[in-house]
Structure formats: C-alpha cells, structure tokens
Amino acid sequence: MSDETADREAPVSGRRAKMQRIEETLRRRRRSVATVTAQVAILSEEVRSPAERTIGDARDPETTLGRPSYSLAARMHRRHNTQGVNVREGLNEPILQLYTKLAGQEFAAQHGVRVPRVLGRWADPDAVEWESLPERFVLKSNVGGGGVNVFPLVRDADGGYTDVLTGESTTSDEVRQKLWAKHERRSYYFAEEFLTARGGGPGTVPSDVKVFCFYGRPMYLEVRTGDWSRAKDVRSQARAFAADGTELVDVRALIEMGDQLKAPADLAEILEASATLSGAIRRPLERLDFFETDDGLVFGEVTQNPGHLPALVPEWDEKLGEAYEDAYARLLTDLVAEGALHVEFGDDAERLTRSAD
Amino acid sequence: MATRPRALLRLIGRRRARLSSPLPIGTVAAPVVPPTREQLDAARQEVAALDAERTALVEERRRLQRVLGEQAGKSVMSLAKVEKTNGTPSFVAGVRLLQRVHRRAANPAHGIDGAGAIFADPARTEEFVRSHGVPATVAPAAGPGTGALVVIHAFHGVVGLVELRQGDRVRHLDPAGEDPGDIRPAATYDPEFPAPASLSTLCSWSVTLSSHISRPYVQLIWVEAHDGPVLVAVDVDPERIPVLQPEWDLRLGSLFDSAHARMLLQPYRAGALANRVPGGTFRPEETR
Incomplete structure (x- = not known):
C-alpha cells in the first residue's frame, strides 16, 4: 500500500502517531544536518593555509590586517612549546612550571582555590603504601595527560580494587605495572582524596569542567566526562558553554558532544576561580580544569597546550581569537608598565646621557 | 584553496548564519x-x-x-585528528596577529610598547641608531625619489629577506644575496634590479638594530647614497607586507616564530613572565 493510500485509510489516531514518528525523524535529521554543516564550516577553514585564512577575500592581500583566529593563535603557542621553538631561543615559559599536577595545585591553593587533599607521595610505583590509603582514593603520576596515569580506585572486599575509570577489577600489582610502563625520569606518584561528583553517589567521579581562559578572562568552557585514553570502552561526552552560561551547540563540531551531562552548577564560582588563576599566569591563553564535587569546586590542573585544541566554527574561532588578542594586548600593556618590555637603547646612548649631565 | 560547488557554498553560507545559536529542535508543533x-x-x-x-x-x-x-x-x-594538528608557521599570519595586538594600544600607531612613537621621531631614531654603534645617516627625507629602496625584513636580530624596490618593480634577495626569483605574486619582478653594493653592511646593521626592538618583525628601509647608506625608516607597523609563495611564507613564518620567542626574552629575563601568587611570584621548587 502506498503512503498516500495508507494515510487516507489510516484512522485518526494512526495518522497522529505517524506524524509524531515523522516529526521525530525530522528532529534527528535537522540535528544531524546542523552538525555536518558546522563540520564543513570548520574544515573549510582548516584546509586553507594560515596565510590564506589571514588574507581572506581582501582586495589587496599585502595590506589587509586580517581577522583574529583562536585556532591560528593557539596553534602558534602550542608549536612554540612542542616543537622546541621557545627552548631553542632560551625561553622557558613559566607556565610550564605548573605542568606537574602538584605544582599546579599548589599554585591554585596559594590563590585560595580548593585543591584535592594529598594522602601520600612516593618516588616510584613500588614505594606506594597501599595499606595506608583509605577505601577510596585516586593514585596519580605527577606527569602525563589524558588520564593515562590516573587511577581512581575503590578497595573491594577481597583486597583487590575497582578501577572506577574503566569499571574493571584490578590489583595493586596491575596498577603498579601500568604506572611503571609510563614512568619517566621526572615522575613521582601521589594519592589524593577521591572526589565525588556533586549530587552523585559515593563512587561517582565528577565531570571535568575545562575552562579556556585569556589572561584573566574565561570565555569558553566545556563539561566533559569519559575523556580518558585509558578507558577505551567509555564513551566520551561533552557539553560546551559560553561564559554567560549559554550552551553552545555545534560550535566545536569535530568532536562528539552529548546532552547527558549536567551543566555547571555554580558557573559564577567557576568563572571567579578561573579569572583569578588565569590572571596570575602571564600568558595570553591557557586552559584550567576543575571538578564540581559534593564539597564544592575543586581545582584540577593547568593545561598550557591542550592535546586537542578546539577547532571551532568560524564565528566562535574569531570570537575567541578576539579574546586572545585582547588578552595579549593587556599582557603586553602590563609588561610595558612594569618596564619589562621596551625598545632598548644601547650603551652609547647612556654615555651620551652621562656626558650631557 | 580547493574549489567547491557554488550551490554547496550557498548552502554552507545559510547554515553558517544559524550556527551561533542552538538550532530549533522539533519546530513542527504536536498536532x-x-x-x-x-x-x-x-x-x-x-x-x-x-x-x-x-x-x-x-x-x-x-x-x-x-x-x-x-x-x-x-x-x-x-x-578527531584535525584538532591535534599544530598548523604551520606563517609570515603573514604571524606578523598580522602581532600588528592587530599592538593596534589595540591607546595610540595604535605607537603600539603598546611605544616603538611606533620612537621611530616616528627622526631625532629619537638617530639616538637609537647611534646608541647601538651604527654609523648610518638617518634621513627620512631621503626616501621616495632618491633611488631604489632597500627594505630589510628583519626578525628580531635575523634578516629574512631583502627587498629592492623602485616604483612598482621589485626584486628580492635572501640574506646571502641570492635571488629566489619571482616569489611575490602581487609585485612586478625585475631580475635586472642591481643588488646594493653595501648589502652585507645593511644586513649587519639591520640585525643589530632589530634585535633591540620589542617586536618580532620590523622593516628597516634604507637607500644607498653617494656617501654611504642612509636609514630612511624603521617601520614597526608596516601597512604593506609581502605575500609570498607558500614555501617562502613558511620560511619567514619560522623566522617569525623564533623571533616571537626572542621578543619575550626581555620580559622573561626580567622575571615579568613569572606566575603570580598573592604577595609575590610562584616558586615551584617549593612544591617539588
């Protein structure tokens, strides 16, 4: 039977149900088209060279100033760090001092931002005093990202542990081996309190709140969970928000987003802590991670160069690019005011000045 | 840039306009x-x-x-991989980024560091040049009409490109004096343009001067007079910068990246980039 005949002959309730199914299909299709449209918009920029992106459609390519771009700026800073540009020139950016987790947390604590309580600290995985630790704790290496060296553990009745990241049973020996596998010369290990998600059960790991900051101004944040490279079977989820709390749908469209996570419960507190910490880091951009727990906002870490730099739709790429350039201008203004950045006159000028005196 | 079907471009344009706010979901009302x-x-x-x-x-x-x-x-x-890429250095992107930042100053022509004000003043420019032991004459009036200009594109102590310009004819030389050919699509290349006799001197002086300017990239503009090189201008905020073939944009972009790091050495060495905590600067050694 054709759709037309079926429609004509369907009872009233049947047509209503049919329309509801079509509406649901329409809703999904619109959502999908919006996402792919955003992906195409992002990729259309990504295929262009930085020079092409700067010049755009300008009539005279040699005189156009171009437009701000977060993507180009953030990649420049990441390149400077990860490709050795700064090191070759003798610049050891102080933000890198905050890379190790405990240093970052000490920095936050000195600003009055709550950090996880440290339960113990050891030089190598074999030295961990398992018996001294409570029923729930998180064992970490001071270095490494992506959750590779992070083990939120709950002690089981049989003396083993449940790895809350993966949901699998494990033992202290297995954890030890995994930590040794990623051990570096600068590594050390520590256990910290097990943070519980706000409103969640006792073993619920809080979502990360990742705040993209621009020298004292948080502009864009994401709530993320399952974003751990060690938890292969856990589906990552994220929601993105502007600093005013507006949810940003299909703005960072190349990675999977979701709608199951809770929005930040206390945005004002997150923004205040982010502004304080970011304003104390003399760099135009960085990411600050927090946890919203049953015990309030807790600082996680400073990330100078996220492994995944958000590739945003053009409107937001420019908006955050604008925030970056504003931040860089404020930073340079502060440096100039402190006498730390200026045109340098040489000794001959000093001699001239002295002789004139 | 790769071409795309026009209809699809229109479609993307329409969609882009809707991207800033959540799209309507379920706009067909329940009957x-x-x-x-x-x-x-x-x-x-x-x-x-x-x-x-x-x-x-x-x-x-x-x-x-x-x-x-x-x-x-x-x-x-x-x-997922797209976000993990580092991008590539770019002369145009880097220079324009820092220019836009400096143009946020109260006086955009001066820039945040005031370098524009110094080099707009011939007397202060001469004082700067002399202070670094460079014996060149400083004479802004020796500019247009006095023969070919030699524009040194300098990256905080490194010369990246030499541009010889007269009217709309240009020729470029690399710092070793080699001609890379017609690398600048928007300009008329003249391979017969003679190289300046004092090229190595001009490069050397430009290295010295640019390394003491708080910008990653500046143009030092010279003319060769009968009695020696004349510095016409130090342009810290050039309106025109060369848009070069991709290989050269990348090459000068790499020089820009390094120059950006060298520019930051001045505040870094002064301790001004240190992380701040209440009452002072953060001392990481205490947390190791």
Whole structure:
C-alpha cells in the first residue's frame, strides 16, 4: 500500500502517531544536518593555509590586517612549546612550571582555590603504601595527560580494587605495572582524596569542567566526562558553554558532544576561580580544569597546550581569537608598565646621557 | 584553496548564519487535530530534502578530509585528528596577529610598547641608531625619489629577506644575496634590479638594530647614497607586507616564530613572565 493510500485509510489516531514518528525523524535529521554543516564550516577553514585564512577575500592581500583566529593563535603557542621553538631561543615559559599536577595545585591553593587533599607521595610505583590509603582514593603520576596515569580506585572486599575509570577489577600489582610502563625520569606518584561528583553517589567521579581562559578572562568552557585514553570502552561526552552560561551547540563540531551531562552548577564560582588563576599566569591563553564535587569546586590542573585544541566554527574561532588578542594586548600593556618590555637603547646612548649631565 | 560547488557554498553560507545559536529542535508543533494527508506529505518531503542536504554535506566533508589528509601525507584525516594538528608557521599570519595586538594600544600607531612613537621621531631614531654603534645617516627625507629602496625584513636580530624596490618593480634577495626569483605574486619582478653594493653592511646593521626592538618583525628601509647608506625608516607597523609563495611564507613564518620567542626574552629575563601568587611570584621548587 502506498503512503498516500495508507494515510487516507489510516484512522485518526494512526495518522497522529505517524506524524509524531515523522516529526521525530525530522528532529534527528535537522540535528544531524546542523552538525555536518558546522563540520564543513570548520574544515573549510582548516584546509586553507594560515596565510590564506589571514588574507581572506581582501582586495589587496599585502595590506589587509586580517581577522583574529583562536585556532591560528593557539596553534602558534602550542608549536612554540612542542616543537622546541621557545627552548631553542632560551625561553622557558613559566607556565610550564605548573605542568606537574602538584605544582599546579599548589599554585591554585596559594590563590585560595580548593585543591584535592594529598594522602601520600612516593618516588616510584613500588614505594606506594597501599595499606595506608583509605577505601577510596585516586593514585596519580605527577606527569602525563589524558588520564593515562590516573587511577581512581575503590578497595573491594577481597583486597583487590575497582578501577572506577574503566569499571574493571584490578590489583595493586596491575596498577603498579601500568604506572611503571609510563614512568619517566621526572615522575613521582601521589594519592589524593577521591572526589565525588556533586549530587552523585559515593563512587561517582565528577565531570571535568575545562575552562579556556585569556589572561584573566574565561570565555569558553566545556563539561566533559569519559575523556580518558585509558578507558577505551567509555564513551566520551561533552557539553560546551559560553561564559554567560549559554550552551553552545555545534560550535566545536569535530568532536562528539552529548546532552547527558549536567551543566555547571555554580558557573559564577567557576568563572571567579578561573579569572583569578588565569590572571596570575602571564600568558595570553591557557586552559584550567576543575571538578564540581559534593564539597564544592575543586581545582584540577593547568593545561598550557591542550592535546586537542578546539577547532571551532568560524564565528566562535574569531570570537575567541578576539579574546586572545585582547588578552595579549593587556599582557603586553602590563609588561610595558612594569618596564619589562621596551625598545632598548644601547650603551652609547647612556654615555651620551652621562656626558650631557 | 580547493574549489567547491557554488550551490554547496550557498548552502554552507545559510547554515553558517544559524550556527551561533542552538538550532530549533522539533519546530513542527504536536498536532492537536489529526494531520491531513497534505501535512504528512509535506513532512515527508522535508525529511527527503534534509536527507539530500545531508548527503551533499557529508560528501563535501569527505572531500575536505581528503584535502587535509593529503596535506598530512595521508589519504583522509579523521575529524578527531584535525584538532591535534599544530598548523604551520606563517609570515603573514604571524606578523598580522602581532600588528592587530599592538593596534589595540591607546595610540595604535605607537603600539603598546611605544616603538611606533620612537621611530616616528627622526631625532629619537638617530639616538637609537647611534646608541647601538651604527654609523648610518638617518634621513627620512631621503626616501621616495632618491633611488631604489632597500627594505630589510628583519626578525628580531635575523634578516629574512631583502627587498629592492623602485616604483612598482621589485626584486628580492635572501640574506646571502641570492635571488629566489619571482616569489611575490602581487609585485612586478625585475631580475635586472642591481643588488646594493653595501648589502652585507645593511644586513649587519639591520640585525643589530632589530634585535633591540620589542617586536618580532620590523622593516628597516634604507637607500644607498653617494656617501654611504642612509636609514630612511624603521617601520614597526608596516601597512604593506609581502605575500609570498607558500614555501617562502613558511620560511619567514619560522623566522617569525623564533623571533616571537626572542621578543619575550626581555620580559622573561626580567622575571615579568613569572606566575603570580598573592604577595609575590610562584616558586615551584617549593612544591617539588
């Protein structure tokens, strides 16, 4: 039977149900088209060279100033760090001092931002005093990202542990081996309190709140969970928000987003802590991670160069690019005011000045 | 830039305009009265149109992923991988970024560091030049009309490119004096342009002077007079910068990246980039 005949002959309730199914299909299709449209918009920029992106459609390519771009700026800073540009020139950016987790947390604590309580600290995985630790704790290496060296553990009745990241049973020996596998010369290990998600059960790991900051101004944040490279079977989820709390749908469209996570419960507190910490880091951009727990906002870490730099739709790429350039201008203004950045006159000028005196 | 079907560009343009706010979801109201056959037909047609739109977009997405893949030496770049790329250095992108930052100053021509004010003043420019032991004459009036200009594109102590210009004719030389050919599409290349007799001196002086200016990139503009080189201008905020072939944009972009780091050495060595905590600067050694 054709759709037309079926429609004509369907009872009233049947047509209503049919329309509801079509509406649901329409809703999904619109959502999908919006996402792919955003992906195409992002990729259309990504295929262009930085020079092409700067010049755009300008009539005279040699005189156009171009437009701000977060993507180009953030990649420049990441390149400077990860490709050795700064090191070759003798610049050891102080933000890198905050890379190790405990240093970052000490920095936050000195600003009055709550950090996880440290339960113990050891030089190598074999030295961990398992018996001294409570029923729930998180064992970490001071270095490494992506959750590779992070083990939120709950002690089981049989003396083993449940790895809350993966949901699998494990033992202290297995954890030890995994930590040794990623051990570096600068590594050390520590256990910290097990943070519980706000409103969640006792073993619920809080979502990360990742705040993209621009020298004292948080502009864009994401709530993320399952974003751990060690938890292969856990589906990552994220929601993105502007600093005013507006949810940003299909703005960072190349990675999977979701709608199951809770929005930040206390945005004002997150923004205040982010502004304080970011304003104390003399760099135009960085990411600050927090946890919203049953015990309030807790600082996680400073990330100078996220492994995944958000590739945003053009409107937001420019908006955050604008925030970056504003931040860089404020930073340079502060440096100039402190006498730390200026045109340098040489000794001959000093001699001239002295002789004139 | 790769070409795209015009219809798809229009489609993307329309979609882009909607991206800043969440798209309407479920805009077809739940029917209170049973839908008519026409309404069901219209809804089905909309589904079909969206399917067609999505198919075209997915095809375009795949094409773009192939382009990105080729750039990275692969067949296709996954969406997740795009965010992990570092991008490439670019002279145009880097220079314009820092220019836009400095133009946020109260006086955009001066820049945040006031360098524009110093080099707009011939007396202060001469004082700066002398202070670094450079014996060149400083004479802004010796500019246009006095023969070919030699524009040294300098990256905080490193010369990246020498530009010889007279009227609309240009020729470029690398710091070793070699002519890379016609590398600047927007300019008229003249291979007969004679290289300046004092090229190595001009480069050496430009290295000295640019390394003491708080910008990663400046143009030092010279003319060769009978009695020696004359510095016409130090332009810290040039209106015109050369847009070069990709290989040269990358090459000078790498010089820009390094110059950016050298520019920051001044505040770094003064301790001004240190992380701040209440009452002072953060001392990481206490937390090791």
